[in-house]
Amino acid sequence: MDNASNALAALADPTRRTIFERLAAKPSAVGELARGLPVSRPAVSQHLKVLKEAGLVADTPEGTSRVYRIDPRGIAAIRQWLDQFWTDALDSFAAFAEAESKEDDTP
Amino acid sequence: MDNASNALAALADPTRRTIFERLAAKPSAVGELARGLPVSRPAVSQHLKVLKEAGLVADTPEGTSRVYRIDPRGIAAIRQWLDQFWTDALDSFAAFAEAESKEDDTP
DNA sequence: ACTCATGGTTAGCTGAGACTTACGGTAAGT
DNA sequence: ACTTACCGTAAGTCTCAGCTAACCATGAGT
Numbered sequence: 001m002d003n004a005s006n007a008l009a010a011l012a013d014p015t016r017r018t019i020f021e022r023l024a025a026k027p028s029a030v031g032e033l034a035r036g037l038p039v040s041r042p043a044v045s046q047h048l049k050v051l052k053e054a055g056l057v058a059d060t061p062e063g064t065s066r067v068y069r070i071d072p073r074g075i076a077a078i079r080q081w082l083d084q085f086w087t088d089a090l091d092s093f094a095a096f097a098e099a100e101s102k103e104d105d106t107p
Numbered sequence: 108m109d110n111a112s113n114a115l116a117a118l119a120d121p122t123r124r125t126i127f128e129r130l131a132a133k134p135s136a137v138g139e140l141a142r143g144l145p146v147s148r149p150a151v152s153q154h155l156k157v158l159k160e161a162g163l164v165a166d167t168p169e170g171t172s173r174v175y176r177i178d179p180r181g182i183a184a185i186r187q188w189l190d191q192f193w194t195d196a197l198d199s200f201a202a203f204a205e206a207e208s209k210e211d212d213t214p
Numbered sequence: 215a216c217t218c219a220t221g222g223t224t225a226g227c228t229g230a231g232a233c234t235t236a237c238g239g240t241a242a243g244t
Numbered sequence: 245a246c247t248t249a250c251c252g253t254a255a256g257t258c259t260c261a262g263c264t265a266a267c268c269a270t271g272a273g274t
Contacts (some may be wrong), residue, residue: 005124012119013262017112027202030221043263045222054178060203064220064271067202074194075189082182082189089179090133095134096167096176118223120232128269152252171241171250 003055004081007074010054015039016047020070023057027069110162111188114181117161122146123154127177130164134176 010098011017019033030048048068051057056074060067118124126140137155139146155175158164163181167174
């Protein structure tokens with residue numbers, strides 16, 4: 001799926017992965033996240049924007065604050081994309097193993 | 108896992124995703140891949156190096172050629188990393204839905 | 215109305231990485 | 245031995261993404 005592309009690209013950045021993992025452990029506000037990270041608050045905002053557009057997180061206004069949490073849709077998209085190749089990967093390996101065993105004609 | 112980090116970063120590039128998908132459909136040599144892509148052959152070589160270090164592909168010398176195929180380990184690493192957050196994601200959404208329903212005190 | 219706290223947005227800088235070109239290295243065929 | 249085909253690597257260029265600093269907007273409390 002094309003949505004999986006955005007999700008994969010979003011999780012490629014280490015800082016975004018850290019943010020994602022922390023939100024998985026506990027939904028938090030922007031400043032709360034930035035305080036525990038080595039980057040500034042605007043950087044966290046930009047990362048959250050990317051994660052949101054990738055369908056990996058969702059946000060809810062909470063007064064003057066804004067709470068972010070994990071969105072299962074992004075994870076589902078990546079899983080679906082991966083499973084598309086899972087059987088192919090096993091087939092490739094099975095074919096390789098079989099070709100290897102047939103090469104054993106050197107006694 | 109840390110191996111999942113490399114795999115995610117490797118699949119972030121669109122060209123590498125295309126190479127990965129084509130190898131899933133059919134194991135191929137480097138030149139064969141490059142002929143169907145809008146980039147040069149050395150570029151494909153570099154991409155394959157990244158994919159190999161990420162555990163996503165494996166290669167086998169075939170005479171003067173070199174056949175690349177999919178390695179299931181990379182896919183497994185990403186799947187394992189994702190499943191680590193799957194239940195957390197569902198919990199986050201369940202908690203959000205419950206909080207939403209309790210806010211229905213505005214008749 | 216004023217103040218304070220929280221966040222999203224923009225401009226600009228900088229470093230990482232994707233690409234090409236050129237080169238060297240190896241195996242098969244003649 | 246020579247040629248051809250296939251591939252990996254090094255050096256260099258250039259674009260893009262992540263970061264900071266500064267600014268503006270909004271809601272809560274007084």
